[in-house]
Amino acid sequence: MSRLVAFAAIQGAYNIVSKAEGKFKTAMDKYGANQPLAFPNTAYYLPVIYSVLGIKVEKLADAEQVLNRCKSLLPPHIKDKIYVPYLGHTLDAGMAAILAEEVAEAIRYVEDPDFYLPSEDCDVERGRIWLGAADDTVLRKRGIEFVDGRAPGFAAIVGAAPNPQIAKEIAEDYQKKNLYVFMCANQSGTTFSEQLIEAGVQIGWSTRLVPFGPDISAAVFALGFANRAAMAFGGVQPGDYATVLKYNKDRVFAFVNALGEVNAEWAANAAGAINWGFPTIADTDIPEILPTGVCTYEHVVSSVPYDKMTARSIEVRGLKLTVAEIPVPVAYGPAFEGERVRRDDVYLECGGGKTPCCELVQIADMNTIEDGRVEVIGPDIKDVKPGSRLPLAVTVQIGGRKMQEDYEPILERQIHHLVNYAQGLMHIGQRDIAWYRISKQAVDKGFTLEHIGKILHAKFHQDFGAIFDKCQVKIYTDEAKVNEIIPKAQAAYRVRDERIEGMTDEGTETYYSCTLCQSFAPTHVCVISPERTGLCGAYNWLDCKASFEINPTGPNQPVQKGETLDETLGNWKGVNDFVYKASRQSISSYNFYSLVFDPMTTCGCCECIAAVLPLCNGIMTVNRDYTGMTPTGMKFTTLAGVIGGGNVTPGFVGHSKFNVTQRKFVSGDGGIHRLVWMPKILKEEIRDRLEKRGQDIGIPNFVDMIATEENGVTEEEILAFLEKMGHPAVTMDPILG
Structure with missing residues (x-):
C-alpha cells in the first residue's frame, strides 16, 4: 500500500486524538467527572466504544480510559528510509481516530445540547438540519430495512460536490438503488447536505438522505449505527470487536465517498472505516490502496468521475443490486417512500377526507381482462389546473390459475408502498381512507394518473408474479363513478375482515x-x-x-x-x-x-x-x-x-x-x-x-x-x-x- 496514505492517516489520527483529549480536559474542568455522557435515547452507551471495547461510557470520567486506549493504538510516525507493513499501523490509527471522535461528539452534546436536532427530519426553515446520533427508535424503525433487503447498504458521503446539481444527481442515483446516504464534513465552506437543500431536495431519515453533522467527526454516527445494528439484531456481544467488524463487512454493505480535497483527518477516518470493511472511493487524485485484504476488493480508489461515482462505489464494495426499471418518468424506489408533498407543492390531491377515494383489488376471470391495460375514466392530470382536487377510485383486477380471494387484501395493501416509491408522490392510508398527493415537479416530468396503473402492473408482476398471470388497472376520477364504486369496495372489505376474523387456531392445522x-x-x-x-x-x-x-x-x-x-x-x-x-x-x-x-x-x-x-x-x-x-x-x-x-x-x-x-x-x-x-x-x-x-x-x-x-x-x-x-x-x- 502507499506510504503516503499511511503517513496522512497516522498524522490525522494524532491530530484527532489530541483534539479529543483537549476537549475532555476542558470539559472535566468545567463540568466535573460525574457529568453524564451519552448520545440521547439509546441503550447502547457510546456505541462504537461499547461495541469495540466493551466499555460503558456513562459519565465524563469514563472517557479517560477510552482516550488512553486511543493513545496506545497510535503507531509510530512514519520516518524516512524506515519501511514497515503499513496497513496494520494504518488500521490502528484509524480505529484510534474513530474512538476519539466518538468521545468528542459526546462532549459536544454536553457543551451544546441544541446543536443536533432530535428528530427524523430536518427543520430547514429554522436552519436546524444536523440530526446527530440516531436514537434507538430510529434504529429499530430503519434497521428492519437492512434486514428485509429494502435497504441493501449505505453510502457515507464526506465533503461536498462541485455544485448542488451534481450533489442532487449523486444522491438521487443512490436513492434509485435503495441505498441510504449518510452525510458529514464540509468542503470549501459548504456541505453535501446543504447542497441538496439548495437543489430543492428533501433530506432526513424519511428520504434516506441523512445529514449527521457538518464536521468529519460526525462520521462516527454512521459507524455507530452499523455497530448498533450488529448488537440489536445480530446478537453480537459488546467488546467482541472481531465479530462486530466481521459482521459489518459481511452484512452491512457500506462505503465512503470522499468528495473534495482529502486532508489528514479525512484520511484517518477512511482508515478507520477500512476496519469495518468499508472502502473509500474519492473524486480527487489521492494515493490508492488497491490490493485486497480487509475490504472485499480495493480499500481506496481515487479519481472517479461524478457520473460513475455510484456505479464504481457499488462495484468496489461488492454489493449486488437488483433494481427493476419501472415505466414512469420520475425516479422510483423505496428511498422515496417517506417523501412528503407539501401543500404548496401539490398539483393534484385525491382523498384524505377532501374527496371520495378508495382502492380495491379483486380476482377476475382471465378471459375478461387484458394484461397491462390501464384506463383512466374521467379527468387526468393534464385536464386540471395546479392545486386541483379530484375523487379517485383505483381498481385492480387480477387473474391467474393460482390466484385466490385470500390474496386480494395482500396485494391491495402493497398499493401504499408501491405508489409511495415514486418520487413526487405521497400516499397515506388504504382502502376507503387513502390519500394521494402528486407534486408539481412530478407533473413537470410528465407524470399522469395512468402511471399509477403502470406502477401497479409492473410491481405486482415483479413481486407476486408466481400467483397470477394478468393484471388490469382502471382509475376512476369521474365523481359519479367513484361514488358508485365506494359502497362495493366497502362491502368487499367487510367480507375480507370477517374471513380472517373468523379463522381460529383450533380450526387450522x-x-x-x-x-x-x-x-x-x-x-x-x-x-x-x-x-x-x-x-x-x-x-x-x-x-x-x-x-x-x-x-x-x-x-x-x-x-x-x-x-x-x-x-x-x-x-x-x-x-x-x-x-x-x-x-x-x-x-x-x-x-x-x-x-x-x-x-x-x-x-x-x-x-x-x-x-x-x-x-x-x-x-x-x-x-x-x-x-x-x-x-x-x-x-x-x-x-x-x-x-x-x-x-x-x-x-x-x-x-x-x-x-x-x-x-x-x-x-x-x-x-x-x-x-x-x-x-x-x-x-x-x-x-x-x-x-x-x-x-x-x-x-x-x-x-x-x-x-x-x-x-x-x-x-x-x-x-x-x-x-x-x-x-x-x-x-x-x-x-x-
Whole structure:
C-alpha cells in the first residue's frame, strides 16, 4: 500500500486524538467527572466504544480510559528510509481516530445540547438540519430495512460536490438503488447536505438522505449505527470487536465517498472505516490502496468521475443490486417512500377526507381482462389546473390459475408502498381512507394518473408474479363513478375482515414460519397462526400463505401443528420440532399463548414488548414508538436489548400491535384481562379494537380500565388506579402463582 496514505492517516489520527483529549480536559474542568455522557435515547452507551471495547461510557470520567486506549493504538510516525507493513499501523490509527471522535461528539452534546436536532427530519426553515446520533427508535424503525433487503447498504458521503446539481444527481442515483446516504464534513465552506437543500431536495431519515453533522467527526454516527445494528439484531456481544467488524463487512454493505480535497483527518477516518470493511472511493487524485485484504476488493480508489461515482462505489464494495426499471418518468424506489408533498407543492390531491377515494383489488376471470391495460375514466392530470382536487377510485383486477380471494387484501395493501416509491408522490392510508398527493415537479416530468396503473402492473408482476398471470388497472376520477364504486369496495372489505376474523387456531392445522430476521438473530423463529400475527406486525397467516405460494423456498414455510401437548399454553409437537431445527438446535420448545412460561422467541424487529407486572397481578405492553419509562423500570430500547436477540425470556415477549386484541393474546396467562398498562399513543391507536374486545369479554368499559403513563409509570401508582377502576386483574389468581 502507499506510504503516503499511511503517513496522512497516522498524522490525522494524532491530530484527532489530541483534539479529543483537549476537549475532555476542558470539559472535566468545567463540568466535573460525574457529568453524564451519552448520545440521547439509546441503550447502547457510546456505541462504537461499547461495541469495540466493551466499555460503558456513562459519565465524563469514563472517557479517560477510552482516550488512553486511543493513545496506545497510535503507531509510530512514519520516518524516512524506515519501511514497515503499513496497513496494520494504518488500521490502528484509524480505529484510534474513530474512538476519539466518538468521545468528542459526546462532549459536544454536553457543551451544546441544541446543536443536533432530535428528530427524523430536518427543520430547514429554522436552519436546524444536523440530526446527530440516531436514537434507538430510529434504529429499530430503519434497521428492519437492512434486514428485509429494502435497504441493501449505505453510502457515507464526506465533503461536498462541485455544485448542488451534481450533489442532487449523486444522491438521487443512490436513492434509485435503495441505498441510504449518510452525510458529514464540509468542503470549501459548504456541505453535501446543504447542497441538496439548495437543489430543492428533501433530506432526513424519511428520504434516506441523512445529514449527521457538518464536521468529519460526525462520521462516527454512521459507524455507530452499523455497530448498533450488529448488537440489536445480530446478537453480537459488546467488546467482541472481531465479530462486530466481521459482521459489518459481511452484512452491512457500506462505503465512503470522499468528495473534495482529502486532508489528514479525512484520511484517518477512511482508515478507520477500512476496519469495518468499508472502502473509500474519492473524486480527487489521492494515493490508492488497491490490493485486497480487509475490504472485499480495493480499500481506496481515487479519481472517479461524478457520473460513475455510484456505479464504481457499488462495484468496489461488492454489493449486488437488483433494481427493476419501472415505466414512469420520475425516479422510483423505496428511498422515496417517506417523501412528503407539501401543500404548496401539490398539483393534484385525491382523498384524505377532501374527496371520495378508495382502492380495491379483486380476482377476475382471465378471459375478461387484458394484461397491462390501464384506463383512466374521467379527468387526468393534464385536464386540471395546479392545486386541483379530484375523487379517485383505483381498481385492480387480477387473474391467474393460482390466484385466490385470500390474496386480494395482500396485494391491495402493497398499493401504499408501491405508489409511495415514486418520487413526487405521497400516499397515506388504504382502502376507503387513502390519500394521494402528486407534486408539481412530478407533473413537470410528465407524470399522469395512468402511471399509477403502470406502477401497479409492473410491481405486482415483479413481486407476486408466481400467483397470477394478468393484471388490469382502471382509475376512476369521474365523481359519479367513484361514488358508485365506494359502497362495493366497502362491502368487499367487510367480507375480507370477517374471513380472517373468523379463522381460529383450533380450526387450522397448518401454521407458517417466518425466519426473515435470522440474518440478524440466528436463533429467532416466528411461527404465525391465524390468532397470533408476526411480532413485527408485517405478516399475518394469510400473508405467509401467499408468501409461500410466491416463494416456496423462502422464509415462510408451512408448519404442521401435530400432537397437542398443552392446549392452554399453545404448545404442539410439530411446531416444537420445526422450531428446534430452524433455530439450529437452540430452542426446543415454546408456547404461543404465554409470556410467563417459555414464551416465543423475540427479535429486535418486534412492534411491542409485553412484560409481567407482579405487584399488579397483570402485564403491560409497550410499543417501539414510545420513548418514555415503563413500569418495568426499563424503556422499550432497553427491553429490546435484553430479549431481542432471538431468546426465550420468561416474563417477556415481543408481539404485534394487532395481536393485543386477538382472542388468543396471552390466553395461557389469563388473556387480555391481565392487560393493566400501555402507552397512551398505543391505546388510542387501537382503541376501537380494544372497545370491541371489551364487549366480547363482557366488560364494556375495559379500555378505560387500562392505565397509561398519565396514570403512572410505577407498579404502585398503577395498582392504585386498577383498584379504583375495578380492573379484573386485581381479583384474578396470582399470575406467577
